[in-house]
Amino acid sequence: MQDLMFADEPVEKREQLLRDNCDQIVERSYTRKFEQHEVNARREELENVSIQVAELEDKLAEIRADYKGRIKPLLERRGLILDELKARGEYVKGDCFKFVDVDEGKTAFYSPEGYKLEERPITPEERQRTVMQFVRRTGTED
Template sequence: MQDVMFPNDPVEAREQMLRDNCDQIEPRSFTRSFNQDEVNDRRAELESVSIQVAELEDELAQVRADIKGRIKPLLERRGKILDELKARGEWVTADTYKIVDVDEGRTAYYSADGYKIEERAMTPEERQRNIIQAARFLRTGTDD
């Protein structure tokens, strides 16, 4: 079989000659080769499309960076809130009030709200009485 049918006839007349001489006409998909003008047109179109894509990608990167900058503090805050909800409270640094109960041998720490934060056994240093503990120990309830 020949690579080109009817090479001596003009391109416009080839289709009619193929129609007249074929056994059957079937629709099929295939790659049609470009001529040089079509190749040049496609290259120019590719250049134009590539420039547009590059501009849009730059714009997308700017928008993405802007949104990422705005969402980052929100994500951090959300994480902190989730941690607080898991712990059922928040971690704070505040003044606490230590109360030593010599009779029970226990030491407790209280928040400013009056809630016990921690309780533990007394340390040897806490077993030695100070003035406040001595005054508390000497109270009988009748001399207040």
């Protein structure tokens, strides 16, 4: 069979000749080959669409960077809040108060609010009594 039917006839007449001479007309999907001017038009359209896509992707990258910059501190803050909720408190640095009880052999540290933070056995250096321990022991403040 021929690759091109009615090659000698103009394109406009070929369809009618094919209709008149075929055995059956069947509806199917197929790929229609482009003429050169159609290929050129599609390439030009591809170029225009590619330029538009590149411009929009640049804008999207700017918007993403902006939002990323705005989201980052919120994510960091959220992480800190989650850590605080897990610990059921916040981590602070400040003055704490150490009390040594030589009689019990314990040392305790207290927060400014008066809560005991830590208790441990006294060290050999802490065994020597201080003036404050003497005042607390006797109850005299003079």
